[in-house]
Amino acid sequence: MTDTSTPETPVEELSFEQAMRALETVVDQLERGDVALDASIALYDRGAKLKKRCEDELKRAEEKVAAITLDAKGTPTGTAPLDAG
Template sequence: MPKKEPVINENSEPSFEQALSELESLVETLEQGDLSLEESLKSFERGVALTRTCQMALKESEQKVQILSDQRIDAEPEPFDRDN
């Protein structure tokens, strides 16, 4: 049975996995070269937004790992600013 692609609303924040999957699909479509210039630019713009989403998710995960792996006895979890 074919794998169903998750439906992603462009106005909502997709999960890392959803964003990566959509980004891979966009790259494949762009590499085929069958899109018009306008469609290609729209796809490229969406790809940039998805890349930023993935980068932010990876940055947040890295921060969490650093906090959790801190070996100091008095280490306290520190809030991180999601917008940076």
């Protein structure tokens, strides 16, 4: 899959994978320290939004996985919390 996201792409429109790649880019730029203060603040803000997006997507995925339980034959039977068992 080709990544068509840009730094201007709204965070809420990014897939989990796109958000992770964008977050890695932000962290790399901030760690290099060669970004002006105003740009650093904007990068930090975008990074915080990207982090939240990733956390939200992971939580959504965990909830989907938690909703699937299997019986002894391996057939999905319904829902159960993640930490039950």
